[in-house]
Amino acid sequence: MDTKPYMQDRAAEEFFSRLSEGKFQSTRCRGCGRVHYPPRVVCPECLSGEMEWVDLPCEGILLAFTWQEAAIRCRKPEVLGLVELEGVGNVFTRVDAPYEDLHIGMRVTFSTWTSPDGLVLHQFRPVGNT
Numbered sequence: 488m489d490t491k492p493y494m495q496d497r498a499a500e501e502f503f504s505r506l507s508e509g510k511f512q513s514t515r516c517r518g519c520g521r522v523h524y525p526p527r528v529v530c531p532e533c534l535s536g537e538m539e540w541v542d543l544p545c546e547g548i549l550l551a552f553t554w555q556e557a558a559i560r561c562r563k564p565e566v567l568g569l570v571e572l573e574g575v576g577n578v579f580t581r582v583d584a585p586y587e588d589l590h591i592g593m594r595v596t597f598s599t600w601t602s603p604d605g606l607v608l609h610q611f612r613p614v615g616n617t
């Protein structure tokens with residue numbers, strides 16, 4: 488039985504493997520230069536299968552956020568947000584900050600977080616908070 492349903496394809500598997508090493512990376516198409524998030528095996532713009540892995544921006548803008556009372560892996564309540572990475576797109580992510588401290592448009596920075604069951608996930612926190 489597949490116990491890793493979040494790994495939908497080999498690009499996603501590679502993404503989580505790199506993330507577990509602290510690398511926040513995704514694919515860039517060698518054909519058209521487009522950087523994708525989530526990572527792709529085939530470019531949705533030009534259909535090229537020639538990909539290379541590049542660093543994603545480690546800072547972004549918080550576009551929206553919410554919290555959920557019941558969390559599957561994480562302590563609750565868990566804060567989740569949508570972060571815009573310039574030139575890439577939007578990342579749905581865990582947010583490592585109290586809900587009350589957040590506001591739309593604030594700059595946030597990448598880090599990793601390891602769940603109790605050992606899965607390394609990306610998260611963002613407000614710039615300046617360590």
Ligand SMILES: [Zn+2]
Nearest residue numbers: 516519530533
């Ligand atoms: Zn392309």
